Amino acid sequence: MTCGPSRRNEKGMTHASSPSARPxxxxxxxxxxxxxxxxxxDKSISHRALMFASLARGETHITGLLEGEDVLRTAAAMRALGADVTQNAPGDWRVSGLGIGKLREPSDVLDMGNSGTAARLLSGILASHGMVSVMTGDASLRRRPMKRVMDPLAGTGATFMAREGGRLPMAIAGLAEPRPLDYRLPVASAQVKSAVLLAGLNAQGQTRVEEPVATRDHTENMLRHFGAHVKVEETPQGGRVIVLQGRPDLVARDVVVxxxxxxxxxxxxxxxxxxxxxxxxxxxxxxxxxxxxxxxxxxxxxxxxxxxxxxxxxxxxxxxxxxxxxxxxxxxxxxxxxxxxxxxxxxxxxxxxxxxxxxxxxxxxxxxxxxxxxxxxxxxxxxxxxxxxxxxxxxxxxxxxxxxxxxxxxxxxxxxxxxxxxxxxxxxxxxxxxxxxxxxxxxxxxxxxxxxxxxxxxxxx
Missing domain, CATH: 3.65.10.10 (Enolpyruvate transferase domain)
Known part of the structure; x- marks a missing residue:
């Protein structure tokens, strides 16, 4: 009962407690x-539904949205970036998007709470818009490493400033004309893959991501759902190569979570x-x-x-x-x-x-x-x-x-x-x-x- 060797990543242990703990x-x-x-x-799909709906033209109806704190932070962030995000009833939301590259600079810091998924995916969007933004989070999220998205996203031409070890709070100076990326993930991570693909939406040309092992593909599925052209190929080593054509015309589509x-x-x-x-x-x-x-x-x-x-x-x-x-x-x-x-x-x-x-x-x-x-x-x-x-x-x-x-x-x-x-x-x-x-x-x-x-x-x- 043995396993082969594998690689390690940055690590960050949390020792804090909730200010209002419920034992x-x-x-x-x-x-x-x-x-x-x-x-x-589904939390992964809920985050992505709000983000893609905000980047699409028109009004998207989302049903079954997870209304946990993590997803509500994403809703607040997209609203701060100019999208019209409204709850009609429990789990029932409508989002009026602005289109690719048309999000607006936020007037305040974007607080992502406890959500590493929201912070990392949103980094790809912020890096590929001509704006300056700052993200922070709770005590737990501020201890988690963001360098894994900062490093590839810097290839777009965006500038990042963060605390030691690439930890929040983090400032991003994005570009309205970002460069497309060709990036091979050092370890399997759906969050990093998604951040690179989100940055590629507003870049001219093709963005290419190679992952050593196939990771959850909700981002690829939702890109197609909203009208983007995404090509996926298997590699001989068991990984995948995802190619996204930049500047697609994303059009509002209803989402069932x-x-x-x-x-x-x-x-x-x-x-x-x-x-x-x-x-x-x-x-x-x-x-x-x-x-x-x-x-x-x-x-x-x-x-x-x-x-x-x-x-x-x-x-x-x-x-x-x-x-x-x-x-x-x-x-x-x-x-x-x-x-x-x-x-x-x-x-x-x-x-x-x-x-x-x-x-x-x-x-x-x-x-x-x-x-x-x-x-x-x-x-x-x-x-x-x-x-x-x-x-x-x-x-x-x-x-x-x-x-x-x-x-x-x-x-x-x-x-x-x-x-x-x-x-x-x-x-x-x-x-x-x-x-x-x-x-x-x-x-x-x-x-x-x-x-x-x-x-x-x-x-x-």
Missing amino acids: LRVTRAQAPLSGSIRVPG PGDPSSAAFPIVAALLVPGADIVISTVGLNPLRTGLFITLQEMGAQLEVTNVRTEGGELVGDLHVRASSLKGVTVPADRAPSMIDEYPILAVAAAYASGVSRFCGVEELRVKESDRLAATVALLENNGVKTAVEGDDLVVYGTDNAIPGGGVVQTHMDHRLAMSASVLGLVAQNPVEIDDTAFIDTSFPGYLQLMNSLGAGFAL
Whole structure:
């Protein structure tokens, strides 16, 4: 059970706490989880829908938009750049865009809150407009590295100024006539790829991006949806080359946002682990570059059935039927990491409850998420009696065969996915689990605790 070598990235561990922390004590579930639910809209698609609608001519109608804090920060930023962004009803939004290259200079600093996706993607837009802008974020985001987008985007001719290590706050002096880019990603990153493609929208000629491993392709799908010409080719090494023709005439198109598979991961794993559980999650995104977790859980023995598969807004969606299962350890190859990078903390909880040993290969990207998720995931498990090891860029989890001791305190480091993972662990641990803060769950999954309680989780709110 071994993995090949992989490369490391910049890292930034967060130690701060929420100014208004909401701790939670989770005890073992007293009854099976049951019922049918729908999780909030896909966060990746929600960010992109707002950005592309603002760059398109005309009015775009967006339904199913995730209204977590991260996405609301993107809505506020696009509004500050001149787009007319309006909420009609919960999840129902309209955006009147200005067209490629016509966004206006913001009158104030753009505060991206906790969202690294919003900050990195927006950097590509700001670098390719003739304006000066400044971005900042909360304590967690200000510790996360932005150099990975600054370096390629500087090739457009834009100028960047940031704190040491390329950290926010960051000032960008963009160009109205940016140069097209030809960039090979050093590591797989959908955010960096998307930032380069967004910069290429306002550049004359072709922008070319080569990625070593295929990453989520929501940006390419949405570019096509709004009328851009995008060509994608596979490389002999298993990567992809994406070529975008600059200065397309993006035209408003309605967008239906499917349920977020990363959010669905938490009730899925909870249902797999809680004895007797049987739930259905409807209208979940099934983009093939986002379903690594589902494949891995099925390899572990999960009773996870996909039904009613269909296409909505250019993306595959389906319903998931999940039943309690006996899981076994598994080795996850490094080339699967881009399709499930956000799901490793909750997968680690599943592996901790399973029988046997699991190895997650090439997970170095976890070090530069909302927290150092690799270190924080290890701490989450170790503090609750689960043995782990970090070997290079691999995470090894020693399963307890349905007997996680629990009884520990989980430090979430302002990371929503760690908080949700800890809550699921608490539902099956032998002793109560204390979570220091659940406030940041709302950044990606508003109403998570209440939704889980509708299935019978019994979280004490």
